[in-house]
Amino acid sequence: MTEYERSRPMPALPEHVFDQAANLGQLEDWLPDTLHVHPGRPPAVTVHEEHTDEDKAAVVHPRPDDLRLEWGTRDDSGYTGWLQVDAAGTVTSRVTVHLSFADDTHDPGEAEVRQALDTSLARLEEQVRLRVDNAAG
Template sequence: MTEYERSRTMSVEPEQVFDQVADIGRMGDWLPEALHVHAEELPAVTVHEDRSDEDTSALLRARREQMRLEWGTRDQGAYTGWLQVAGIGGGASEVTVHLSFFDGSHDPGEKAVGDALDTSLRRLEEQVRPRDDAG
């Protein structure tokens, strides 16, 4: 098993961050651009990966009371992950994403996963960051 984890501090209330990550219709705004989540009958979803042009059956659960999103492959059990939002005071949050690959053939490698996690967290921060409308 191979595991990866990244965290990022965001100057946004944790509830606002969680509302963004738990909205399936807006996941494409922050997930790696090559991944597309399509809701079925929740918690069942299909994840399409552009790189392999494959659809994977997965499960996705949003646990609002824990401010946690959990997911994993449905059939083969090759991959799981979670995203945790924690309030750190002063209107700020820490967001941690953790991925576990149980099947090496599904693991794209440390650099690819690290880059994807860093990019996703940056894109998420861009989505939730307050906009300065004054210009």
């Protein structure tokens, strides 16, 4: 099993960050550009991967009480992940994303995964900033 994890501070309360991250209708605003999530009947989603041009059955489990979002492939256990939001100050938080690849055929490699995680966290921060700025303005 190969695992990756990245963290990033966020400029908002943990609850606001989690609400943004867990909004199934806006997942594509912060996920890698090559992934397209089509919500189905919760917790089911379909994920389209541009690199392989395949649709994968997956599940997404938001856990608002824990400020945690969990996901994974539905038909096999080849890929799972989670996002955790924690308080990091009076009005800031920290987001950690963890990915696990049980099957090496699902793992695109360390460099690509780390780049995707860093880019996704930066995009999530941008979405959070937009939300905070719009609420204040």
